[in-house]
Amino acid sequence: MHFITCVLALLSSAAIVSAGKVTFWTLDDQTRTVYFTSNENKFPMDPVTVSNVEKTTVDFADDFVGNFVAVPEGELYRDGMLGEVKFGGWGGMTFFDVSAIVVPDDKDNVHQMWPADSQSPMSGCEIFPCDNAYYIWDDVQTKATTEDHLITTLGEGSTGINFA
Template identity: 85%
Template sequence: MQFTTSVLALLSSAAIASAGKVTFWTLDDVTRTVYFTSNENKFPMDPVTVSSAEKTTVDFADGFVGNFHAVAEGEPNQDGMLGEIKFGGWGAMTYFDVSAIVNPNDKNNVKQMWPADSQTPMSGCEVFPCDNAYYVWDDVQTKVTTENHIITTLGEGSTGINFA
């Protein structure tokens, strides 16, 4: 039994190591709750509260496909600008984009997404509207990376990163 428990623990840690993660970087002084929706409710996730006090990293299950949106403290929970993501997609790649399809008027929550290490490609904008977000169902704006750690900015402000 000891061996079985150790093997299961090892496999669980290996699965977590290969899972994706998103770090939320709040650029203003607004506290937000980030809500997650997985396709087919296959990977339910609890909401998280984020603020500018520190960057908050959330682990995702390998194979997660879905989206997230942020809601400012005191505001009603309604869909806004979405961060869409698929971890472990075709070729073990990560697919992502900032989507304005549901609510293009949400200009203060999800803003930009990019791979943590390479910082390219980037989806989204510091100021909306821009030509680097997903606006209609057939936009060719989905980005792809071999990395499984994505940075997502929230709120008004600038990262100081030059995404050439």
């Protein structure tokens, strides 16, 4: 009986540790390295290589708050259009946005983010600039969802999804 209790405790803690995920969908032919930065370096994450060969899903720790940027293969790390996320926020919500604050004219990086199941709300746009991204500090463009799985597009192109 003690063994079963230990296994259930481990499974329960694993669910708590990995509570959110982002699937990266590359829309062009560039391979990129996605770099993650958590606030206060509380949840360090290794970079991940993504391409248009397949969508890549990355697990995030519960309560992760931070951002990610995608750097094209062969280029040095540089700032760009960011994906920002907070898993396990107020009321268990996931908060997210595409941030154009640092490099608003970046065309190679994060373009859109949305919840995987409902596909709404969506942050960002296929072509920048647009009025659906985060451009200034404390902008009202941050989105919220009860879902813990987000889709993020990288590079220019179309998903074929009509975000009404």
